[in-house]
Amino acid sequence: MEEVTGAQLIAESLKSQKVEYMFGIVGVPIIEVAMAAQAAGIRYVGMRNEQAACYAASAVGYLTGRPGACLVVSGPGLIHALGGMANANVNCWPVVVIGGSSDQNQETAGAFQEFPQAVRTSMYGRPGACYVDIAGDMVNAKVDRILSCCPTPPVSVADQGAITEAISVLKEAKRPLVIIGKGAAYGRAETALREFVEMSGLPFLPTPMGKGVLPDDHPNCVAAARSRALLQADVVLLLGARLNWMLHFGLPPRFNPDVKIIQVDLCAEEMGNNVRPAVALLGDINAIVTQALALQSTVPMNYYTVFHHVSQLLPPDCIIVSEGANTMDIGRTMLNNYLPRHRLDAGTFGTMGVGLGFAIAAATVEKSENSKGQRIVCVEGDSAFGFSGMEVETMCRYNLPVVIIVVNNNGIYSGVDPETWKEMAKMGDLTSM
Numbered sequence: 001m002e003e004v005t006g007a008q009l010i011a012e013s014l015k016s017q018k019v020e021y022m023f024g025i026v027g028v029p030i031i032e033v034a035m036a037a038q039a040a041g042i043r044y045v046g047m048r049n050e051q052a053a054c055y056a057a058s059a060v061g062y063l064t065g066r067p068g069a070c071l072v073v074s075g076p077g078l079i080h081a082l083g084g085m086a087n088a089n090v091n092c093w094p095v096v097v098i099g100g101s102s103d104q105n106q107e108t109a110g111a112f113q114e115f116p117q118a119v120r121t122s123m124y125g126r127p128g129a130c131y132v133d134i135a136g137d138m139v140n141a142k143v144d145r146i147l148s149c150c151p152t153p154p155v156s157v158a159d160q161g162a163i164t165e166a167i168s169v170l171k172e173a174k175r176p177l178v179i180i181g182k183g184a185a186y187g188r189a190e191t192a193l194r195e196f197v198e199m200s201g202l203p204f205l206p207t208p209m210g211k212g213v214l215p216d217d218h219p220n221c222v223a224a225a226r227s228r229a230l231l232q233a234d235v236v237l238l239l240g241a242r243l244n245w246m247l248h249f250g251l252p253p254r255f256n257p258d259v260k261i262i263q264v265d266l267c268a269e270e271m272g273n274n275v276r277p278a279v280a281l282l283g284d285i286n287a288i289v290t291q292a293l294a295l296q297s298t299v300p301m302n303y304y305t306v307f308h309h310v311s312q313l314l315p316p317d318c319i320i321v322s323e324g325a326n327t328m329d330i331g332r333t334m335l336n337n338y339l340p341r342h343r344l345d346a347g348t349f350g351t352m353g354v355g356l357g358f359a360i361a362a363a364t365v366e367k368s369e370n371s372k373g374q375r376i377v378c379v380e381g382d383s384a385f386g387f388s389g390m391e392v393e394t395m396c397r398y399n400l401p402v403v404i405i406v407v408n409n410n411g412i413y414s415g416v417d418p419e420t421w422k423e424m425a426k427m428g429d430l431t432s433m
Contacts, residue, residue, distance in 0.1 A: 004145045006138040011036035016147045017119040021060045023053040024071030029136035030100035050077050054084020058095040067094035067122045074099050085129035094122035097131045120150035126267040158281040158288045166262045166279040167295055173235035178202050182209035183240020189286035196289050201308030205229050207241050230254050237262045240285045243274045250275040264288050307334035319362045323355035324381020327407045353387025355380050363400035375401050382408040
């Protein structure tokens with residue numbers, strides 16, 4: 001079996017674990033490790049301070065999904081790196097810190113075989129920092145070349161019953177909100193998340209390092225109304241984010257005191273911190289979102305779902321007429337306008353029943369001033385439509401280019417479901433209730 005130096009074995013072990021970047025400050029006894037790392041094809045960046053080196057190595061772990069290596073000397077060098085290790089642990093970023101120490105006897109010879117374990121420890125479960133101490137006399141010692149690579153981290157999925165329960169809670173929500181954290185970014189969940197958000201029509205709010213998982217200019221992004229979104233949400237789907245100071249601990253006055261949290265996290269110990277979740281989904285974010293997509297037939301048909309699909313079909317030059325309570329309020333943010341004077345709604349006086357009259361006016365003007373006649377799309381709540389629904393006959397009589405979409409939630413605002421109507425009917429005269 002071929003013999004190599006300890007430094008070579010360290011470098012080759014790291015390379016076999018797909019560690020491609022190393023940051024550090026060389027010194028005795030680890031200068032040979034840096035040289036061997038470069039010879040093995042690992043990019044080495046010499047830094048000015050071990051703390052910054054550890055920050056850089058952990059950021060590589062976040063950006064690539066494989067831990068970066070941080071090379072430090074013992075004593076003050078390791079102490080300087082502790083800040084970066086703590087930052088990596090709190091951020092859940094994988095990093096392997098390698099320190100050189102004074103010479104020891106051969107009982108530590110097995111330390112070289114710990115690199116697969118070190119990489120595994122930094123990546124499996126909740127990622128974080130892992131420290132490996134290398135005895136100085138082993139750096140240049142001759143050892144057998146034995147290389148192995150730890151398996152890819154296993155992907156855990158949530159209990160199917162919990163997924164179904166989470167979908168049920170979302171289905172009952174009136175003002176749902178998805179919060180996307182950096183855990184979703186680290187988990188490479190962007191493709192599944194985009195499909196989920198666009199299929200369900202749910203609004204989302206990224207945390208600072210969750211930005212970019214879905215584009216900031218996505219029509220479902222409510223970052224511009226962050227405070228209002230957090231306060232008004234009655235159900236929050238928390239994806240790879242923690243209810244810490246950055247999210248006001250999930251507590252009033254920033255959050256609705258009755259908010260229901262659906263928490264998705266890789267770490268069991270994180271479940272229920274500060275706010276007890278209505279549903280806890282333990283596992284890989286990408287896998288769990290994919291599970292939810294498999295149950296897409298049960299995703300809530302709420303305002304956001306409706307308006308998401310409607311917005312995809314609206315011509316950019318159409319005139320939108322909107323009225324209702326929630327229908328108009330939510331439609332203001334979900335149904336985009338691109339031209340002036342192409343939107344009509346209840347306006348300052350907040351009058352219910354103006355929609356069809358407005359639509360007739362817009363269609364008449366368009367028909368007389370524009371030979372093509374731009375399409376008029378009238379989006380009505382069911383109660384609002386009831387005020388002037390017979391004006392549909394007028395539209396037909398004059399052959400006006402109006403499309404009417406009625407969002408039927410069985411009443412003003414939240415509406416009343418059929419079962420509640422039946423129970424109310426059993427209670428007697430509805431006029432006395």
